[in-house]
Amino acid sequence: MAWKGRPMATRTMKLKAAGQSLWLDNIQRKELHDGTLQRMMAEDGICGVTSNPTIFMNAVSQSFDYDDQIAVLAKEKKTAAEIYHAVTITDIRDAAKLFLPVYEKTGKKDGFVSIEINPQLAFNIEESVREARDILQEIGLDNIMIKVPATREGISIIRQLTAEGVNVNATLIFSPECCRDVAQAYIAGLEQRLEKGLDISDVHSVASFFISRIDTSVDKLIDTAGESSLRGKAAVSVAKKTFTLYQALFSDPRFLRLKEKGAGAQRLLWASTGTKDPAYSDIKYVEELIVENTVNTLPPKTIAAFRDHGEITTSFESGLADGETVLKSIQAVGIDLDQVYADLQTAGVKAFEKSYLDLLDAISEKGMKLA
Numbered sequence: 001m002a003w004k005g006r007p008m009a010t011r012t013m014k015l016k017a018a019g020q021s022l023w024l025d026n027i028q029r030k031e032l033h034d035g036t037l038q039r040m041m042a043e044d045g046i047c048g049v050t051s052n053p054t055i056f057m058n059a060v061s062q063s064f065d066y067d068d069q070i071a072v073l074a075k076e077k078k079t080a081a082e083i084y085h086a087v088t089i090t091d092i093r094d095a096a097k098l099f100l101p102v103y104e105k106t107g108k109k110d111g112f113v114s115i116e117i118n119p120q121l122a123f124n125i126e127e128s129v130r131e132a133r134d135i136l137q138e139i140g141l142d143n144i145m146i147k148v149p150a151t152r153e154g155i156s157i158i159r160q161l162t163a164e165g166v167n168v169n170a171t172l173i174f175s176p177e178c179c180r181d182v183a184q185a186y187i188a189g190l191e192q193r194l195e196k197g198l199d200i201s202d203v204h205s206v207a208s209f210f211i212s213r214i215d216t217s218v219d220k221l222i223d224t225a226g227e228s229s230l231r232g233k234a235a236v237s238v239a240k241k242t243f244t245l246y247q248a249l250f251s252d253p254r255f256l257r258l259k260e261k262g263a264g265a266q267r268l269l270w271a272s273t274g275t276k277d278p279a280y281s282d283i284k285y286v287e288e289l290i291v292e293n294t295v296n297t298l299p300p301k302t303i304a305a306f307r308d309h310g311e312i313t314t315s316f317e318s319g320l321a322d323g324e325t326v327l328k329s330i331q332a333v334g335i336d337l338d339q340v341y342a343d344l345q346t347a348g349v350k351a352f353e354k355s356y357l358d359l360l361d362a363i364s365e366k367g368m369k370l371a
């Protein structure tokens with residue numbers, strides 16, 4: 001299959017032809033400047049980047065790439081939190097500059113770089129909104145998405161930021177119900193913006209649905225229940241149920257009125273798509289989640305695996321109705337999926353906060369040595 005002058009399309013590039021956007025779930029300062037990321041954009045069709053405190057924790061603690069900047073800031077007596085802020089802003093701005101042509105070429109649909117607000121502010125609406133405004137002002141580029149955990153407070157933050165014209169990446173979503181709340185917050189924010197006579201055509205959003213962690217949690221309960229035939233089926237089934245819900249929400253007259261004014265539908269983004277269970281294919285959460293007008297954000301290892309042996313399948317849409325059936329079977333053996341979803345979100349918020357605090361410790365330790 002020819003692809004715009006290339007002899008053959010890579011397997012990863014074929015995801016783009018299938019209507020799915022491929023974003024990189026990683027950021028490394030060296031790869032921003034040594035041509036690695038540019039090569040992935042050209043050869044794999046990477047058209048966006050997501051980051052989080054865990055990613056930055058690994059980048060800073062496992063490389064020397066940030067030492068010069070940390071040393072300078074430490075000598076200026078900056079706190080660990082101030083150094084973290086400077087480090088992340090630098091990388092996000094550089095990545096956003098790199099993806100700005102993609103943002104413009106795709107009509108502002110792709111080319112986004114996502115940055116997480118301080119995880120310690122996940123339950124503070126006012127402080128989260130203020131930090132989002134400050135980040136956007138400091139970076140000064142349009143292709144930034146602010147990541148907001150979809151907690152109860154986060155839903156209000158998403159609505160308010162959307163009303164202010166901020167591009168939002170709602171994160172740590174594990175259930176169809178949470179996705180519905182996120183979508184409705186996005187729609188409500190657009191409605192508020194439109195009521196003020198403001199443009200809604202330049203506001204974009206994705207809802208990041210965390211996939212593999214669902215199977216990890218549910219599989220343990222399935223093993224306890226002795227129902228091995230249901231292993232590895234929960235996550236994709238929840239994704240199918242959520243996708244069906246999204247189709248209904250964004251074809252409803254309420255949103256269609258906004259669409260007539262130029263609004264774009266919020267897109268589902270499959271996150272946490274690296275395979276954690278070695279019993280499963282290393283590209284399970286790529287092949288089984290290929291569907292048009294969605295995003296899949298993948299770590300480098302999973303991108304390399306799909307490039308090597310991935311196949312484009314239509315199993316997601318052809319088996320949409322199966323999702324609800326599988327979930328009913330899982331619940332029938334006594335598994336409380338609602339509790340699983342709630343526990344996963346709580347654990348996710350705590351994990352990001354821990355990564356943030358661990359990163360501050362690592363920066364503080366490096367700063368003392370380098371200064």
